[in-house]
Amino acid sequence: MSTTSSTNPDTRPPAAPEPEGAAEAGQRSVRLIRNEATTEIPVHLLFRDDLDPAPVAARPAVAGRRPGTGERPRTRRPTAARARPVPGVDPELAERPARVLPGAAGVAAGACGAAGCAVTSWWAGAVPPLASEALGLPAYTGSGLGPAQWAAYAAAGALALFGFGGLARGRTGRAWVLGLFGRYRGTVRRTGLMWVNPLLLRRRVDVRLRHWRSEPMPAADGNGVDLRAVTLVVWRVRDTARATLGVEDHETYLRECVEAALARVPVEPLGTVRSAADVAGETLTRLVAADTAPVGLEVFSVRPVRVEYAPEVAAEMHRRRIAALDAAQRASVLMSVVDSVEDTVTRLTMRGLVELDDHERKVLVKDLTVAFCAGRGETGA
Structure with a gap:
């Protein structure tokens, strides 16, 4: 039959002649291809004629990268450097924006509350007839002040107080740190009229660029001679949450950091060696900036503007x-x-x-x- 003849292996077309040395290669061990990026792959998996090959156990294709392949190494994403922890400062405390509403919402709520109080008064008959005619309301004697009228008064009054009491005006260079029952609720840096929840405690913080001229502080030169130095510090508040809640008073903390840096850095009287004074200023700036960064302060420069000998020397x-x-x-x-x-x-x-x-x-x-x-x-x- 034709079917049997088609399936007979003797009737298959002759196969292509094998290259010289193929028999010897079959007797040897299976050749392997090695690559920097892959594991060992048998040759018979790449060059096979079987229509239904036997299942082969899967192995991981990529084993790793070897140096010297000419490929660009993988670079990790730079992670933000965490500030040095300070005793008594919550490391998770960081500034975040607070939820506020436009000032129009507070004005509308207050107006609705005031209108509700007026309507409740008319409902209770507390509005005189002449006032009703002036307001365009129909004459109504009212049913008196009952429980319903008092409830309406309370709701309308609360709405008016809540609406008008939350109005606030934001200024450029100023921010508010909001807190509720001792918990930080966010910082407001917006300007213009806005509505802030009147139940929140507001603390105003100056976030403008500021300069502070210190009083004469004790210092010493390279030989250990006592000096009195007056420094000019240029700084600002970068993180309002840490500056307000992380320390009791960030201005006092800044002053103490400047005094501690002066005790570690030798300074020279101005007018003697100018380059030494510049180096001392750069060192002071670096030290004070490192000490104040964890509490949300950004220091730009600390420069000695007057250096004198102590009165005793x-x-x-x-x-x-x-x-x-x-x-x-x-x-x-x-x-x-x-x-x-x-x-x-x-x-x-x-x-x-x-x-x-x-x-x-x-x-x-x-x-x-x-x-x-x-x-x-x-x-x-």
């Missing part, structure tokens, strides 16, 4: 400075006199105006030195 250091300046001035004058004498003697000798032996040269040098020193003393040089 001011007189002695003043005498030392004067003595040092006097010695430097004397050395400068002496060097100038010596240069002038040398130049004069050299010119006289080189031009042949005088012929001097060693003794005469010493006498001439001595006389010229006395003359030049006396002349500079008279002129005040």
